[in-house]
Amino acid sequence: MAAEEPGADSGETTHDVQPRNPWTALPWLVRTAVLWSACLVVIVAGLYLLGRIALLLAPLAIALAATIFLTALLDPVLLRLRRLRVPAALAALLTVLLLLGILVGVGALVWNLTASQFDQLSQELTQGVDRSRDFVTSTLPVTDAQLDRLISQAREGLSGSSPDPVSGARTATEVFGSALLALVLLFFLLKDGRSMWHWVLSRMTGPNRAVVAEAGRGGWQTLGAYSRGTMLIAAIDAIGIGLALVVLRVPLALPLALITFLGGFVPIIGATVAGAVAVLVALAANGPTTALLTLAAVIAIQQIEGNLLEPLVMKRQVRLHPAVILVAVTAGTLIAGIAGAFVSVPITAVLWRIIDTVQRHRATATLAVPAAPAG
Secondary structure, eight states, X not given: OOOOOTTOXXXXXXXXXXXXXXXXXXXXXXXHHHHHXXXXXXXXXXXXXXXXXXXXXXXXXXXXXXXXXXHHHHHHHHHHHHHTXXXXXXXXXXXXXXXXXXXXHHHHHHHHHHGGGHHHHHHHHHHHHHHHXXXXXHHSSOOHHHHHHHHHHHHHHHHHHOOOHHHHHHHHHHHHHHHHHHHHXXXXXXXXXXXXXXXXXXTOOTHHHHHHHHHHHHHHHHHHHHHHHHHHHHHHHHHHHHHHHHHTTOSOHHHHHHHHHHHTTSTTHHHHHHHHHHHHHHHHHXXXXXXXXXXXXXXXXXXXXIIIIHHHHHOGGGOOOHHHHHHHHHHHHHHHXXXXXXXXXXXXXXXXXXXXXXXXXXXXXXXXXXXOOOO
């Protein structure tokens, strides 16, 4: 008899046992959560790094943000001048001079009318805070000593963070340099921005060129609509609240309207802070009745703005959910302070428009691919 092979068994068939992949052993819900969490971590880390780099290069980042914002705002003026056959360089120069004329004129007018009133505004706010403090101590279980302790801690924090003269001079120099750089960049972007964009597109080939072209065009239209719409809505809010303050005979109506206009560039939070300042001044100057009427006027104007003006002016291409706006403004404030609060919402709106355009292109391309024949 021939010797049997080791391991041979006439009644059984030997199968190779493959090791099981631990990843495939996980439930699909866990795998999906892990992948989405990893992508979210990468995106947040990238945005955080970009924010830190922008913070380190704050003067340059602020100048670039202001330049792009102003270019989108002034682009219709440039196009109108170009339709009148004005040369590109001269049209860009006239547009920049128009901007400077408006800024200097409005600044001089507001300064002449309100410079003597800002000290009074500070006093009115102090009196409003004192009345609010009396209201808090009389209605809530908070003592004067506890409030004094909180106020002293806040004052110590502010005094400890106040800049020295050298730091103040450096900050002033950086602000002046950023403003000058923004004006120079604004001239060149108005003059050569479209040729720069065409140069970028010429370096791309294949279907990606059409996607990038449409995404860039959509993002630019969104930024332009946002900049012009925000300025228009902020001006309407300032005029409405200013007229309400004049009717209610609240002092410092023009400075408060100016604060409202500037606050309009920070959605939700800016309008809330500006309205609170107006209510405090009304409380200090004319008492609680006028303060309540001022609060009602502010709420009514903001409701008209949010439910009527914003959908009409902004259109759907720049509309964001209030929760998204709050998260964007908070993140921008934490990363870059006041400047981050100003630029966070337009950046979010532009990114959303670009992502939406790319997704629509992919969906269209998927539908356009013919199905493979069966068999």
